[in-house]
Amino acid sequence: HKLTTHLVKQYDVIAIEDLKTKNFQKNHHLAKSIANASWRIFRQMLEYKCEWYGKKLIAVDPKNTSRICSKCGYNSGAKPLEIREWTCSKCQTKHDRDINAAVNILHKGSTKLNGQGLAMVTS
Template sequence: MSKRANNWYISFKYDNEPTQTAKERDVIGVDVGINTLATCSDGTKFANAKAYKQAKKRLTRYQRRVNKKELGSKNRAKAVKRLSKLHKKVADIRADTLHQLTTWLAKNHSTIVIEDLNVSGMLKNHKLASAIADCGFYEFKRQLTYKCEWYGSELVIAPRFYPSSQICSNCGHQQKMPLNLRTYECSNCGFTADRDFNAAVNLENYGMEVA
């Protein structure tokens, strides 16, 4: 039993029998990011809810109100409760967005290919840490792992240093791709594509190679 924002929750375990669902596609590559939460190799995109970013000003304001209240007072308890409710709302929005994405992937695709992101390392970038944490990359991988087991799908994780963003998905040429470049323009064959979509197609190709 646990308590979140003045609400009580009961946790329990149960045995779940995997349910094989009909698949719409054999292999799909998924590139996750900050601007767009997920870009898939079939062209589907999932927007990032950015729940924390949208609530940041209110969270800061509520936190200031808590700090100004006298310790042990009823007014402080009310302020803490209000702050806790907003934190819970942010977490719930993020979780719901991830659940919709991971359920769709696991139910409708035989093999899902993602990258092994170094989330802890990414969070050391102070300029992007807040935005990265708001995406919930670790939770994305966790949900996708158990849902693939539920729906009879396979999760393939490309190696951490697989250069999905640098490879041309059309001809296989590899070139440097600084983070500020949002369009992939191949210097070898002239192929042009959205950076994230190109990476997602490369992840799909990787999944078909290792299958």
């Protein structure tokens, strides 16, 4: 509750991936961790708190967010989860998998805002 309240009070717009946790739970290596993380509940809290505080929550299609180079847009294909860093074969940009995905989520979210800009905030 503290984290979702902090995020909603701090930011006017929050962009997240529209993840289907049931699909992840089919992966036996991830199922327990995902169930324990209560992702669905976290999203529900973000949704109702954004509504309470008059903020905007944007859920974007998660397709290819970790595959596409956030600099040049090249889709480098599937990577196993143990690959945490990679270099784009087209523009040679080095990426952290999670940060690259976050930038792509930001780009997708900003297209849903009808021209209003979004900025990535890191802690």
